[in-house]
Amino acid sequence: xxxxxxxxxxxxxxxxxxxxxxxxxxxxxxxxxxxxxxxxxxxxxxxxxxxxxxxxxxxxxxxxxxxxxxxxxxxxxxxxxxxxxxxxxxxxxxxxxxxxxxxxxxxxxxxxxxxxxxxxxxxxxxxxxxxxxxxxxxxxxxxxxxxxxxxxxxxxxxxxxxxxxxxxxxxxxxxxxxxxxxxxxxxxxxxxxxxxxxxxxxxxxxxxxxxxxxxxxxxxxxxxxxx
Amino acid sequence: xxxxxxxxxxxxxxxxxxxxxxxxxxxxxxxxxxxxxxxxxxxxxxxxxxxxxxxxxxxxxxxxxxxxxxxxxxxxxxxxxxxxxxxxxxxxxxxxxxxxxxxxxxxxxxxxxxxxxxxxxxxxxxxxxxxxxxxxxxxxxxxxxxxxxxxxxxxxxxxxxxxxxxxxxxxxxxxxxxxxxxxxxxxxxxxxxxxxxxxxxxxxxxxxxxxxxxxxxx
Numbered sequence: 154x155x156x157x158x159x160x161x162x163x164x165x166x167x168x169x170x171x172x173x174x175x176x177x178x179x180x181x182x183x184x185x186x187x188x189x190x191x192x193x194x195x196x197x198x199x200x201x202x203x204x205x206x207x208x209x210x211x212x213x214x215x216x217x218x219x220x221x222x223x224x225x226x227x228x229x230x231x232x233x234x235x236x237x238x239x240x241x242x243x244x245x246x247x248x249x250x251x252x253x254x255x256x257x258x259x260x261x262x263x264x265x266x267x268x269x270x271x272x273x274x275x276x277x278x279x280x281x282x283x284x285x286x287x288x289x290x291x292x293x294x295x296x297x298x299x300x301x302x303x304x305x306x307x308x309x310x311x312x313x314x315x316x317x318x319x320x321x322x323x324x325x326x327x328x329x330x331x332x333x334x335x336x337x338x339x340x341x342x343x344x345x346x347x348x349x350x351x352x353x354x355x356x357x358x359x360x361x362x363x364x365x366x367x368x369x370x371x372x373x374x375x376x377x378x379x380x
Numbered sequence: 381x382x383x384x385x386x387x388x389x390x391x392x393x394x395x396x397x398x399x400x401x402x403x404x405x406x407x408x409x410x411x412x413x414x415x416x417x418x419x420x421x422x423x424x425x426x427x428x429x430x431x432x433x434x435x436x437x438x439x440x441x442x443x444x445x446x447x448x449x450x451x452x453x454x455x456x457x458x459x460x461x462x463x464x465x466x467x468x469x470x471x472x473x474x475x476x477x478x479x480x481x482x483x484x485x486x487x488x489x490x491x492x493x494x495x496x497x498x499x500x501x502x503x504x505x506x507x508x509x510x511x512x513x514x515x516x517x518x519x520x521x522x523x524x525x526x527x528x529x530x531x532x533x534x535x536x537x538x539x540x541x542x543x544x545x546x547x548x549x550x551x552x553x554x555x556x557x558x559x560x561x562x563x564x565x566x567x568x569x570x571x572x573x574x575x576x577x578x579x580x581x582x583x584x585x586x587x588x589x590x591x592x593x594x595x596x597x598x
Contacts, residue, residue, distance in 0.1 A: 302525065305521070306521075306522075309517075309518045309521060310511075310518065312512075312513070312514050313507070313511040313512050313514060313515055313518060314510060314511060314512030315510045315511070315512075319503075319506065319507055319510065319511060322503045322506055322507075323500075323503045323507060323522055326496050326499040326500045326503055326529075327500065327522075327525055327526070327529055329492075329496050329529075329533050329536075330529065330532035330533055330535075330536045333533075333536040333537065334536050358532070358535065358536060361532075362532050365528060365532075366525070366528070369524065369525060369528055373444065373521045373524060373525075376444045376445060376517070377444065377517050377518065377520075377521045
């Protein structure tokens with residue numbers, strides 16, 4: 154177990170080091186997320202006022218879009234000098250490598266969400282501070298579910314042709330439950346009188362999704378990544 | 381084509397030729413009249429859609445975890461049939477819904493999960509077609525995830541309104557309606573098996589040719 158955690162930590166540390174030196178992923182992804190939200194506000198703001206109850210949908214679509222972009226770029230970086238092969242050749246548990254990449258993506262998306270959530274709250278009048286803790290947990294659960302599937306697919310696609318278009322094509326239908334549960338759960342928290350019971354239900358669904366798909370991903374990562 | 385497949389194909393063709401007459405002989409339904417007869421093709425194709433998807437998932441798991449090479453051909457064949465029967469289900473469903481519910485589409489759990497399952501198998505086929513080398517393994521992973529995902533889609537949409545007639549209506553059908561229904565289910569099952577065998581055989585032969593070609597080259 155400690156060996157597993159150590160490998161995870163080494164992979165995460167490697168990704169952080171690479172990222173800190175260039176800031177490429179973080180800056181581009183955050184800026185992309187901001188532009189997505191702005192595009193939505195140009196489309197949806199009517200007569201200077203935001204349409205009601207669209208904030209959760211826009212928030213989650215922005216997360217999905219920027220998540221896809223970040224996933225694609227992270228593994229593109231691993232592909233350029235065939236470093237993913239080096240990672241896989243390392244005498245380490247394959248699932249640990251998967252978890253390491255996943256944690257890296259989650260850290261990145263967490264930073265993106267820190268910018269994204271206040272921006273959506275500001276532009277669409279969403280009361281994001283009504284239940285900040287529950288909102289954070291819902292966002293975390295949804296992001297974990299999205300990234301668990303996304304990291305596996307992006308890793309699988311590293312060697313495939315037309316990977317840029319195949320990633321969203323495969324990932325979006327697969328994360329429909331995350332989108333529904335995430336948007337509904339967030340909407341229940343952001344509405345004028347928050348409905349905690351409903352938010353709880355969706356959070357439970359997200360949690361179940363996370364557990365099932367993380368298990369499946371850990372299980373399939375090794376056979377899929379073997380040549 | 382083997383002799384068995386040929387006989388099955390002939391039988392299937394015969395059954396589909398007779399089916400319109402049998403369906404025509406069935407009585408009209410009290411409230412929906414003639415329109416309900418779409419059901420005789422809609423329900424069997426929906427069943428075959430689900431069976432094809434599950435077949436593809438199981439074959440993919442065999443391929444990925446038990447290294448059974450021939451399972452990949454079955455997985456691909458079943459996935460193509462899932463898209464075929466899925467398209468049929470998703471076209472015949474709204475035709476009926478327009479008359480019965482007055483709308484073409486409803487975000488009901490069954491409809492939504494069928495649509496998402498269909499989308500996932502279209503994505504699977506796109507991956508197999510354009511993914512290049514190694515896409516067989518990626519596809520297998522994708523198919524396994526798709527099967528697991530359907531349950532979540534169903535549960536998550538179930539929280540909204542359900543208006544699709546439940547499957548429990550089937551045993552309660554009167555005999556005059558039951559006979560054409562089961563006739564069509566048999567015809568569609570035969571069609572599914574024939575197409576699956578033919579397509580899997582083609583895929584196995586293609587894999588063999590490829591292996592022979594590689595052996596010749598090296």
